[in-house]
Amino acid sequence: MSDRQHSRPRWHYAPRSSWMNDPNGLIHYAGTWHAFYQCNPSETVWGNMSWGHATSPDLLHWTEHPVALWHTATEQVYSGSCVFDATNSSGLGSTDWPPLVAIYTAHYLPGSARQGTEAQWLAYSLDGGSHWTPYPGNPVLDRGSANFRDPKVFRHGDEWVMVAVEAEDQQVLIHTSPDLVHWRYRSSFGPAHAAAGAWECPDLFELPVDNDEGSKWVLLVNLNPGAVAGGSGCQYFVGDFDGVTFTPDAVVGVSTDRSLGLDDPLLRAYDWFDFGRDCYAVTSFADVPDQRRIVLGWMNNWDYAHHIPLTGGRSMMTVPRELGLVRLADRYLLRQRPVRELPASALLHHTLADGDHVPLHGVALEYHNGVLSLDRRGVGRGDFHEGFGTRQWAEIPERPSSVTVEVLIDTCSIEVFAAAGLVTISDLVFF
DSSP: OOHHHHTOOSSSOOOSSSEEEEEEEEEEETTEEEEEEEEETTOSSSOSOEEEEEEESSSSSOEEEEEEEOOOSSEEEEEEEEEEOTTOTTSSSOSSSOOEEEEEEEEEOTTSTTTTOEEEEEEEESSSSSSOEEOTTOOSEEEEESSEEEEEEEEETTEEEEEEEEGGGTEEEEEEESSSSSOEEEEEEOSOEEOSSEEEEEEEEEEEBTTSSOEEEEEEEEEESOOTTSSSEEEEEEEEEOSSOEEESOOOOEEOOTTOOTTOHHHHHSOBSOOSSSOEEEEEOBOOTTOOOEEEEEOOOTTTGGGSOTTTOSSOBOOOEEEEEEEETTEEEEEEEEOTTSOGGGEEEEEEETTOEEEETTEEEEEETTEEEEEOTTOTTGGGSTTTSOEEEEEOTTOOSEEEEEEEEETTEEEEEETTTTEEEEEEOOO
16 A cells, blocks of 8 residues: 555545645535535646546545546636526526536636636536536636636625636625626725735635624635745635625735735734645535535645645645634634534544643644644654744634643644634644
8 A cells, every 4th residue: 555545634635646726616516515626637736727526425525526627728727616506597507407507717828819818717517516518608707817716606695796816916806697607897805914925716705693693794815925824825804795895894904025924913913714834725615505604725835735745635625614703802703613524533622721732743732821833843754845844823812821722633634723713723744
């Protein structure tokens, strides 16, 4: 048995051979969880971007399927989303057999009349996601831009809403459509907060507030580079959405300086989805049957993604997570926990008092003066890249004298959920 087979994750999705990055087209359909994702079907490095496909009955045990959307000689298939067009608004199916519709970015290569630009395409499936047909009128949305990508589409009232990015302008663009084919520009958001790198893979959704009758909207914005732990990461904004415009509750300031250190107070003032090095391209599942908001992220960092040893960790997702929203004083914070399908026995539980140090398979988890840290410097095979051996840290809200953490350790990863999930730290670790 190969080293790669020995090291395959138990609780995380990982393809068996191909390169994988961003999760795409996450959807629950006909009792099955579908995860599409960026893949290189022929190599273990980025390139030949296509959509891989896996399904699961429970979010934990995945079956890998043949490539769903293939790159061509003139287009690569970049990130996007998938919806069930239940009323056949697109006309791509029928009333009796509505389609699944994938909305994704085509990146045009030499040989295309649109070389060097990106636009939004559709493909549809009438057999539950096994086979896909490109829409003959592609593209459905083209700005003539080199960096217009990553459409996340959802239903809001009587319209479809798309959030996508002008990546290098650090803007989220909002469009609406009655039928997934004809799109109208409505508004934009950004730059705001961390804006030193490209904005990618946005998501916008409504969440109820814990122990409250109200709800708020959450905008996820993934960033590379310039994240709080260095390299790529995900930030979020909480606010309101009226179907046309997203309005954040507050904007602290804009950080565009790539030379800022990771201890910079401005970066630390923003709301970060995860304080670890390895949680990027976070996006949520569509049509979850019990109204939970469940997300996946790519468990890696563009600082060193191509250098990670081929031990099952170069291409893997985070554990699926359930999201909630908590009001704390004058702000709202995301709360994350592993999905309830994960056996409770898979999690380690620790309560750390001030000054405590907990060794976990060579990784150090420490709590001091309200700050929780995860130190992977010098552990195992972490010397393959100078950017890997690092210490991640986060302030626990209200800086309590002790903090309770849940820890999920897999064959090559560690995910820490602290303070009832208000703080997460996710790292690859090669023991």
